Amino acid sequence: MTVLDMxxxxxxxxxMVEEQLIESIDTELPLLDEAATHLVKAGGKxxxxxxxxxxxxxxxxxxxxxxPMAVALEMVHMASLVHDDVIDNxxxxxxxxxxxxxxxxxxxxxxxxxxxxxxxxxxxxxQRSDILExxxxxxxRICEGEIKQMQSCYDVHQGFKDxxxxxxxxxxLLISVSCQLGAMISKSNDTEITxxxxxxxxxxxxxxxxxxxxxxxxxxxxLGKPVGSDIRQGVITLPAIYALKYGAxxxxxxxxxxxxxxxxxxxEEIVSLIxxxxxxxxxxxxxxxxxxxxxxxxxCLPDVQAxxxxxxxxxxxxxxxx
Amino acid sequence: MTVLDMxxxxxxxxxMVEEQLIESIDTELPLLDEAATHLVKAGGKxxxxxxxxxxxxxxxxxxxxxxPMAVALEMVHMASLVHDDVIDNxxxxxxxxxxxxxxxxxxxxxxxxxxxxxxxxxxxxxQRSDILExxxxxxxRICEGEIKQMQSCYDVHQGFKDxxxxxxxxxxLLISVSCQLGAMISKSNDTEITxxxxxxxxxxxxxxxxxxxxxxxxxxxxLGKPVGSDIRQGVITLPAIYALKYGAxxxxxxxxxxxxxxxxxxxEEIVSLIxxxxxxxxxxxxxxxxxxxxxxxxxCLPDVQAxxxxxxxxxxxxxxxx
Numbered sequence: 243m244t245v246l247d248m249x250x251x252x253x254x255x256x257x258m259v260e261e262q263l264i265e266s267i268d269t270e271l272p273l274l275d276e277a278a279t280h281l282v283k284a285g286g287k288x289x290x291x292x293x294x295x296x297x298x299x300x301x302x303x304x305x306x307x308x309x310p311m312a313v314a315l316e317m318v319h320m321a322s323l324v325h326d327d328v329i330d331n332x333x334x335x336x337x338x339x340x341x342x343x344x345x346x347x348x349x350x351x352x353x354x355x356x357x358x359x360x361x362x363x364x365x366x367x368x369q370r371s372d373i374l375e376x377x378x379x380x381x382x383r384i385c386e387g388e389i390k391q392m393q394s395c396y397d398v399h400q401g402f403k404d405x406x407x408x409x410x411x412x413x414x415l416l417i418s419v420s421c422q423l424g425a426m427i428s429k430s431n432d433t434e435i436t437x438x439x440x441x442x443x444x445x446x447x448x449x450x451x452x453x454x455x456x457x458x459x460x461x462x463x464x465l466g467k468p469v470g471s472d473i474r475q476g477v478i479t480l481p482a483i484y485a486l487k488y489g490a491x492x493x494x495x496x497x498x499x500x501x502x503x504x505x506x507x508x509x510e511e512i513v514s515l516i517x518x519x520x521x522x523x524x525x526x527x528x529x530x531x532x533x534x535x536x537x538x539x540x541x542c543l544p545d546v547q548a549x550x551x552x553x554x555x556x557x558x559x560x561x562x563x564x
Numbered sequence: 565m566t567v568l569d570m571x572x573x574x575x576x577x578x579x580m581v582e583e584q585l586i587e588s589i590d591t592e593l594p595l596l597d598e599a600a601t602h603l604v605k606a607g608g609k610x611x612x613x614x615x616x617x618x619x620x621x622x623x624x625x626x627x628x629x630x631x632p633m634a635v636a637l638e639m640v641h642m643a644s645l646v647h648d649d650v651i652d653n654x655x656x657x658x659x660x661x662x663x664x665x666x667x668x669x670x671x672x673x674x675x676x677x678x679x680x681x682x683x684x685x686x687x688x689x690x691q692r693s694d695i696l697e698x699x700x701x702x703x704x705r706i707c708e709g710e711i712k713q714m715q716s717c718y719d720v721h722q723g724f725k726d727x728x729x730x731x732x733x734x735x736x737l738l739i740s741v742s743c744q745l746g747a748m749i750s751k752s753n754d755t756e757i758t759x760x761x762x763x764x765x766x767x768x769x770x771x772x773x774x775x776x777x778x779x780x781x782x783x784x785x786x787l788g789k790p791v792g793s794d795i796r797q798g799v800i801t802l803p804a805i806y807a808l809k810y811g812a813x814x815x816x817x818x819x820x821x822x823x824x825x826x827x828x829x830x831x832e833e834i835v836s837l838i839x840x841x842x843x844x845x846x847x848x849x850x851x852x853x854x855x856x857x858x859x860x861x862x863x864c865l866p867d868v869q870a871x872x873x874x875x876x877x878x879x880x881x882x883x884x885x886x
Binding site: 274325329348352363374377378379382386388390 | 684701
């Protein structure tokens with residue numbers, strides 16, 4: 243079972259999002275059309291659209307009105323991925339060739355910009371400036387997060403808070419915004435919007451911590467990339483920060499993780515040292531705490547099927563076995 | 565005399581734009597703050613803010629209400645420049661080190677994205693979705709233009725129309741949008757908005773043709789970059805297209821311009837062959853025709869000082885001596 247199974251209640255709606263994602267690429271330029279369509283078809287968990295849909299389903303069975311928003315949020319996410327691939331020189335993402343590897347840097351960069359502009363066109367259809375403000379603010383903070391992530395590589399002195407502020411911007415913010423906007427364009431009140439915004443935030447935090455754990459413990463097939471990819475790039479996540487602070491091999495780890503060369507060449511050894519510490523368990527507890535906080539936000543929301551789904555997603559993350 | 569002297573009537577307003585450009589960079593992240601501030605302080609002609617201001621001045625003496633829009637449009641432009649510098653590996657722009665050369669690709673890319681997101685925040689303050697739509701649509705078409713420009717490099721078979729469609733997206737569109745939005749947020753009617761949109765379009769076309777001529781005939785000091793920079797990169801502009809079609813040395817030029825190596829190493833010779841043809845004169849005539857069309861659009865607009873300035877700018881471009 244994966245988190246995707248939690249989306250079964252909205253599978254039909256997600257299929258419509260998928261259709262509209264493809265349809266929304268409507269450039270007359272064949273090269274741009276191919277690259278953007280490749281980006282869409284390369285897939286992804288479609289987490290952000292799923293949260294837009296579930297948030298809206300709390301207030302109405304019919305969610306046709308939120309489809310453009312769901313598509314727009316996935317496009318904002320895709321734009322950031324295609325830019326990341328340029329910077330990180332990534333050849334594969336989710337086991338598929340990246341736009342960068344197939345078309346090069348220039349097309350990747352402009353495909354990202356095009357997809358972002360297109361998402362704004364879709365958001366404009368709502369004729370709501372409060373929505374644009376939420377999205378533009380999130381976009382600014384996501385950029386800050388990307389730079390913070392870069393600065394924190396190989397930094398063995400970073401603390402838990404540094405990590406949390408970073409994943410907040412990297413992941414939690416856009417999931418939070420997805421839940422918030424799904425509610426804002428539906429018949430909801432301010433309390434409900436705030437609750438969903440917070441739910442998305444805590445759930446996004448739990449999700450990213452879990453994702454970071456998987457880089458240590460999952461197999462390559464599940465991940466779509468080799469185990470220890472983060473370590474190889476000097477990305478120090480929660481289990482590593484714990485091991486650096488409290489693990490038996492903390493001195494050795496400090497030397498290894500502060501060196502780009504050692505991170506790249508001895509990633510497997512580093513992964514072993516971290517999994518031997520209590521870092522994974524600690525991160526798991528942090529993830530659970532976030533997931534529980536997410537669940538608590540649901541109390542004030544309408545008792546409908548979508549609420550159960552939102553609850554189940556959080557429960558699944560907190561109850562995940564490694 | 566340069567086109568900047570035409571902006572004397574709005575120098576005070578442009579100084580306020582400059583202030584607000586600096587102030588609008590309000591990130592807590594020192595690195596992002598430095599890079600974005602560097603980008604702003606590296607200067608530029610501030611053409612787009614100037615057109616927003618002049619368009620608004622047609623309808624009201626006080627233009628404080630358009631300052632955020634003027635700032636936003638310059639930011640959209642700056643975001644595209646900083647991304648271009650990443651792709652083109654540019655070390656200098658306007659004689660100053662680029663963000664790319666000082667901070668590298670990653671910071672440049674995210675600085676561009678940050679500045680773009682910030683510009684959207686400023687646009688959101690107008691609470692007008694029609695404005696967002698105009699801007700988002702323009703952004704999409706600008707991306708298409710960038711890709712078209714890339715595809716047309718070293719293509720000696722391109723026609724005049726290919727060139728015109730390309731500079732339309734590269735330059736005319738954002739100047740057109742600047743004039744249009746300046747009017748849309750002022751007390752103007754639909755006829756006036758359309759006239760300004762068209763004025764900006766024709767003026768932008770004239771401006772880019774002139775700019776492309778300068779790459780052949782200006783000196784390095786005026787340009788802020790070496791003469792023949794376009795040729796060196798295989799960018800084939802109007803004088804070159806004319807020379808390829810009608811010049812005495814068209815066969816030799818065809819061989820030279822289709823080879824990246826020869827473009828890079830024999831740029832001076834290529835520049836000579838093109839200036840010996842009537843390509844510069846032809847391009848100059850095209851620029852004049854566009855500038856005259858721009859002037860014609862002004863007929864239906866209020867007879868105030870700003871209209872004279874808009875007229876003078878077009879007249880200056882059409883009367884420029886080479």
